[in-house]
């Protein structure tokens with residue numbers, strides 16, 4: 001059996017009459033670091049939401065470790081396979097950083113331990129470890145709202161480390177950040193994914209960042225894959241065609 005972590009077989013999604021994903025087939029091996037690129041509305045978020053199981057397919061099937069994702073019994077088990085990083089961090093701003101990081105633990109805890117953790121953080125050492133990995137150990141008791149955008153995205157990464165899924169999906173993880181912060185966060189995220197032998201698929205607005213930090217690039221247009229290559233093999237012509245840019249020379 002191959003080491004395929006994720007595979008999509010003829011995945012299609014229609015919203016009302018509109019086809020948003022059009023027979024996408026794709027294989028991802030464990031350890032890959034992949035950027036999804038393509039114009040706005042091409043279907044990148046829908047593709048990731050389908051893998052997250054938050055969008056139901058119109059047809060086709062998705063497998064994680066050769067098992068249909070529909071067959072993972074509950075969300076807790078599934079969260080140990082796949083986790084997602086959002087553009088807007090998705091943190092509870094009023095809470096201290098430690099609580100947001102330990103929210104990644106909810107998939108491992110029962111109800112009482114989760115409730116108790118809101119009063120007295122349970123397994124604080126786990127949060128400490130994850131926060132030092134993202135360089136924020138000293139912010140553990142700070143209200144999350146007081147952190148900068150880049151720091152908040154690093155807290156969200158720490159929460160993912162605590163959740164510890166095999167596959168990380170990131171939906172435009174740095175598009176809300178300024179260039180310096182965006183590059184720091186991407187460098188950190190890809191470094192941690194490599195060190196911890198995880199797999200990353202991120203949708204990226206910036207082709208430049210996709211080239212700098214990712215190994216494989218998948219171009220999506222109108223819900224179809226138009227190229228799927230090692231990043232250094234992608235030509236300017238392919239990118240122009242993807243974004244519908246007219247040749248000027």
Ligand SMILES: Nc1ncnc2c1ncn2[C@@H]1O[C@H](COP(=O)(O)OP(=O)(O)OP(=O)(O)O)[C@@H](O)[C@H]1O
Pocket residue numbers: 015016020038039040041042043044045046047203
């Ligand atoms: N829940 C929904 N109901 C109806 N249409 C939807 C829904 N979700 C997405 N769409 C449509 O599907 C298409 C693809 O959207 P999607 O968000 O996947 O694109 P994207 O490539 O991620 O775009 P962007 O780069 O702008 O985030 C869009 O036309 C969008 O309007």
